[in-house]
Amino acid sequence: MNAHHIIKREYVESIRTKSFLISTILVPVMMVAFLFVPLLSAFFVSGDQVTVAVVDRTGEVAEDFTGALDDTLKDGRPKYLVSPVITSSPDFDREQEELITLMNNERLDILIDIPEDVFSLGKVFYITKGERILEIIEKFENSLGDIILKRRLASEGLDYEQVAALTRGISLEVRKTTKSGSMEERSFLGEWGLVFMFVMILYMALLTWGITIQRSIIEEKGSRVIEVLLSSVSPMDLFVGKIVGIGLLGLTQLIIWVVAGLSIGFYTYYAAAHIFSYINVPPSVLVYFIVYFVLGFLLYASIFTIVGAICSTEQDAQQLQGLVTLPLIVPILVLMLIIQSPNSNIAVVLSLIPIFTPMLMMARVVVLQPDFWQILLSVVILLVSIYGAVYFSSRVFRVGILMYGKRPGMREIIRWYRHA
Known part of the structure; x- marks a missing residue:
């Protein structure tokens, strides 16, 4: 058995679970609700004298x-x-x-x-x-x-x-210049909606599937399944298999959501008229989204893997989740700053901090695509950070995966890392 078998096992077993099916169906249902509930309420309210x-x-x-x-x-x-x-x-x-x-x-x-x-x-x-x-x-x-x-x-x-x-007022039509020298109409509503959509998808995906990896490790530690697996596969193959398998599962769910959202939008006049008229997504933005989604997932998956490896129960893990999820909340708090001044010094600096990069750089790309060297630098920083996180977490995982009982302190985790 190798990493390929672990990837297949994680993907196949997880995709058959009720939680995956419910969450996959629930989001399109919520999309339909957000589109039709206002229309239905307006219809019923306006239908009475x-x-x-x-x-x-x-x-x-x-x-x-x-x-x-x-x-x-x-x-x-x-x-x-x-x-x-x-x-x-x-x-x-x-x-x-x-x-x-x-x-x-x-x-x-x-x-x-x-x-x-x-x-x-x-x-x-x-x-x-x-x-x-x-x-x-x-x-x-x-x-x-x-x-x-x-x-x-x-x-x-x-x-x-x-x-x-x-005394008739004026209508201020905002336009922005592109790198090619042309001008295009800028809709703050559409821009804000697009940024918020991409950032929230990243937030939900990174948090949901990171916690999924963490819980999978804790459950298998608790049921001693992890010991059976380690008798047939190396800790590194198990580590890689879990991250890649659940990552592919998250990507599958994301694709289903996107296809469902586009289908609902194209087949609903209200959505086509009120959403797609405001939102214009260049193909390059979708490419960058996939890049930052994959890199962001690998970074946070490595971090959540450490939490799963050093904890024996869900209660222990929940105490550490706050520290891990805090970097995911900060980009949402500074989102308005990024939209208003995407090229300001603070926006550039924050978007190049690895734990903030996937969400904040994605927001900058949507609002005003930064110079390519900044995008390239952010990708390089993420790759280096992922390498460091994977290297550290894999060594901790190798020891912690077989440890039970009291949650270790930082000194003990460092000792695991050194002796792995």
Whole structure:
């Protein structure tokens, strides 16, 4: 038996587990949920008529406001049923109390109370039982704002249309230059989404499959299976086989997720219109992603292998996981800094620290591809770091894999390394 057999064993046994199948299916299901739940909720919310009552203490706003609520549902019915409209009453407060009673009895959805001083203070009260649908609030706020502004301008002898034309703002269209000298449109929303997507995929993959390797070692130590394996294979072959086998498993799952995501996107109009219009992924970015995924996995897999080798139980391992996962959290915390200033000194330095390199260099590549020498340097640094991590962890693994009981301290781990 050699490393090839260990790779095959780890891959085949792990791919048949329920946890792998559930996690592989769960992510595409979550993708579908994120795409369709907002659409379904919007459909159900917008499919109902909304009853509105207006108490206009000025007597000047209600008519125009009612006329502005001219939206219709898909079946042609008016979306807003504005009734009653009270513009003059000897006792507005009593009328308001009666309307609130109707609201509590589910016969009224929204009550709009327009104070007498609305033209000076610009404050209108939106009263509801509990539902705060942002779409409706924005609609009412914009409509009332336009009506109040028109009244104010009219009182000063100014024309609303002329003032609106003179005060119309500008739209700042952001473009960025490419290394070829051309310019391309830059969407912060799409850029941020793309960076976040790649970084989170790396974070989840490195953490999930690193912990998977760690647990596999601890379980086999606990069941003494590891001793049987070591009777047929060398510790180094076992070490390499576990890392490569589970690494291929993670890559398989990643490919399934990507294919599922693209399929959902292409076959869903909403996703095609709202996601792919913002996201433009050059082929080079995908190549770099695969490179940093593989190198990052090898680095963190080696580290998690040490944790598995020196621990005999999950409880012992959990105490060390915090130290290992901290370097994976730091890139997420500084992600906004990288997006805003990808070529700043701190961004360059952080992206060349091996434990941060896979995620931060990937973020820099997406936002503003750095000079090739920086990318090459980051790959070289990662390769050297992987060699050092594999060399150290394999020697510790060789001794620690057969050690049981109390978790060793740092001095004992160093002693294992020296005597391996």
